[in-house]
Amino acid sequence: MRPVKIRVENVSKVFGRDPAGALAKVRAGMDKGQLKAETDHVLGLHDVTLDIRAGETFVIMGLSGSGKSTLIRHFNRLIEPTGGRILFDGDDILKYDAARLQAFRRRKVAMVFQRFALLPHRTVAENVAYGLFLDGVPRAEALRRAGEQIALVGLSGFEGSYPAQLSGGMQQRVGLARALATDAEVLLMDEAFSALDPLIRHDMQVQLKELQARLGKTIVFITHDLDEALMLGDHIAILKDGTLRQVGTGAEILARPADDYVARFVRDVNRSRILLCGAFADAGLSTAPDAPVIGAEATLEAAFAAFAGGAPVVAVRDGDGRIAGALTPQRVMEALARGQG
Amino acid sequence: MTSGFPELWDTRSFGRALDAAFNGIVANWGETLEIIFMPVLRAITGLERGLQFLPWWVVVALFCAATWGAGRKVVPVIVVAALLVLLGLLGVWNDAMATVALMLAATVLSVLIGVPLGIAMSRSDRVRGGMLPVLDIMQTMPIFVYLIPFVMLFGPGKIPALLATIVFAIPPVIRLTDLGIRQVDAEIVEAARAFGASPRQQLWTVQVPLAMPTIMAGINQTTMMALSMVVIASMIGAGGLGYQVLQGIQRLEVSRGLIAGLGIVLLAIIFDRIAQSYGRRVQANLHREGK
Incomplete structure (x- = not known):
């Protein structure tokens, strides 16, 4: 497994005048609504733990x-x-x-923002090089590296433009290039x-x-x-x-x-695009040798085409190349229906 | 003496104490202050003499160059040149140059003091809370009230006129610098922080450039207020166009007052054109669309 890059351990955040005091109340069992009503503090995050x-x-x-x-x-x-x-x-x-x-x-770390947050008074190239300027990279070197990132996001030729001259999608490419530029x-x-x-x-x-x-x-x-x-x-x-x-x-x-x-x-x-055939294959079902074969990592959607071609059963092959089981239209429908409780 | 309100404390002795304290300051510090402000006085007199010594067309050319530099547009340059020639035709050229020298000095000092104060205000709510009432007092206190202590400290002349003008004209540049910086899009400032900008880098790469149109509006207002102060300042020896207006009043000469007054209006228009064309160019740089 890949190493953990960012580990978040029991992170809580309370907004207000006395966050620590309010957090103690939350730990003692007060919920978000009560905290807001009684102490005018907002519980932003409560005990979040995760590994990235x-x-x-x-x-x-x-x-x-x-x-x-x-x-x-x-x-x-x-x-x-x-x-x-x-x-x-x-x-x-x-x-x-x-x-x-x-x-x-x-x-x-570099960040990309919802509303782009580009500097309106600087060109695309200067925006992309912004993080490098802040870090003291010489101007020519920073602009050269910015140029590489601009090419990477497909904006070559717009180096001298200003953000307001670009469409939203192009502006966000600038935002992305800016985040990539600091490596x-x-x-x-x-x-x-x-x-x-x-x-x-x-x-x-x-x-x-x-x-x-x-x-x-x-x-x-x-x-x-x-x-x-x-x-x-x-x-x-x-x-x-x-x-x-x-x-x-x-x-x-x-x-x-x-x-x-x-x-x-x-x-x-749309569950058929997410759920994988392997998870729903029936290992007990035997298949005819001429039955269509599909990988375990394929989505259920991929099995539709085989059924549409008239096959009653589709064989599912696992990562090692062995037939792990089979899918019938019935099983696929059951898998799709499970979310509609 | 009868008064509608009971005299609960001795205002007269308070006034006397205040006067005595101020007289003490004048006696002990007056000379030091005069020495400190000597370079400023030399700068103003030098600028005034320079503007009066140069041939009028050189001055016009300088103003045109400044206008072009500010806005990169031809029309304002022509307007400024025409207005200056008109000023000369009115026969108040030398007085106008004296007024310009005083006003420029007051504006430059106001900007040098006011912009940093505005920045300090924008960075701390506490500083802002302390400054706002002071600015309100500076703007509502009758101007003549400042003239008294300044004249006592320096004697009649250009320095007290300059200081009174600064006190009167500085609030807009302070207020609008604060406002401009506070109005900068918080997400852009956050982006600068996210990329590791130090507070100083945030200020100079994001906040000040984006607040520039508002700061320029403040500088423009400060310039106009400095100009409107010249008549009053002439009462304490500032000279220039204001002095002509004052003489018009004293001698009941309508023409003298009217012509000098027109001169002041022309100067106001000239400086407003220059400041506005600069402001427009800064604004355009921030919101470029198409080329």
């Missing part, structure tokens, strides 16, 4: 107010936790002093594609996956969109009211939602 592994895309998802944007801002200490620890490569970043924290933000190991993406049109958004998701495959960054991605979470995330964490409800792969969460909230949340998703 190197090289994976970890999606944190939840509706607005769930605390997801608060949580991601803890990873570079834009927000300080009220309690708990945050380890980066095993190093407690909460112990960093101002200078160390600045160096950490300049070299180790940080971790990318924090705060609803990075939420402000974009659906088609452009899909293009950006595809591009991010390609970049991820090529560069092997650790990506923490915040979204409120389940389809986006399932498409991008190696692991998905579901957050509600500042507490973590479930962490797992998309298929795990769909197959075994941890509670009613998660179940309701995932009910409307």
Whole structure:
């Protein structure tokens, strides 16, 4: 298994005049509503613990107010936790002093923002080079490295343009290039594609996956969109009211939602694109030698075509090349229906 | 003496104590202060003499160059040149140059003092809380009230006129610097922090550039207020166009007052054009669309 990149241990965050006192009350059993009503403190995060592994895309998802944007801002200490620890490569970043924290933000983590947050008075190239300028990289060198990232996100030729001259999708590519330019190991993406049109958004998701495959960054991605979470995330964490409800792969969460909230949340998703044939193959079912064969890692959707061709049974082959079992239309329908409780 | 309100404490002796304390300051510090402000006085007199010594067309050319530098547009340059020629035709050229020298000195000092104060205000709610009432007092206190202590300290002349002008004209640049920085998009400042910008880098790479149009509006207002102060300042020896207005009043010469007054209006328009065309260019740089 890959090493843990970011470990979040029992992190809580309370907003208000006396966060520590309010947190003690929460630990004594007061809930979020009571805390707000009685002490006028807001519980942003409550006892969140999770591991983000190197090289994976970890999606944190939840509706607005769930605390997801608060949580991601803890990873570079834009927000300080009220309690708990945050380890980066095993190093407690909460112990960093101002200078160390600045160096950490300049070299180790980079962030992409929902509304792009580009500098309107600087050109695309200067925006992309911004993190390098801050770190004292000489101007010519910074602009050269910025140029490489601009090419990587497909914006060559726009180096001298200003952000307001670009479309939303192009602006977010600049935001992405800016985050890539510092060569940080971790990318924090705060609803990075939420402000974009659906088609452009899909293009950006595809591009991010390609970049991820090529560069092997650790990506923490915040979204409120389940389809986006399932498409991008190696692991998905579901957050509600500042507490973590479930962490797992998309298929795990769909197959075994941890509670009613998660179940309701995932009910409307297109399950056939997420669930894998291997998880639903019946090992006891024998197949004819001429039956169509499908991989265990294929989605149920891939089996549809075989059934549509008239096959009554589809054989499922596991990773070792052996036939692990078989799927019937009946079993596929059962798997799809399970979410509609 | 009867008064509508009972005399609960001795205001007269309080007034006497205040006067005595101030007289003490004047006696002990007056000379030191005069020495401190000597370079400023030399700078103003030098600027005034320079503007009056140069041929009028050189001055016009300098103003045109400044206008071009500020806005990179031709029309304001022509307008400024025409207005300056008109000023010369009114026959108040030398007085106008004296006024320009005083006003420029007051504006430059106001900006040098006011912008840092505005930045300090924007960074701390406590500083802001302390400054706002002071600024309110500075703007509502009748101007003549400041003239008394300044004249006592320096005697009539350009320095007290300059200081009174600064006190009167500085609040807009302070207020609008604070406002401009506070209005900068919080997400962009957050982005700068996320990329490891130190507080100083946040200030100079994000906050001040993005607040520039608002800061420029403050500088423009400060310039206008400094100009409106010249008549009053002339009462304590600032000279220039204000002095002509004052003489118009004293001699009941409508023409003298009117012509000098027109000169002040022309100067106001000239400086407003320059400041506005600069402001417009800064604004355009922030929101470029198309080329």
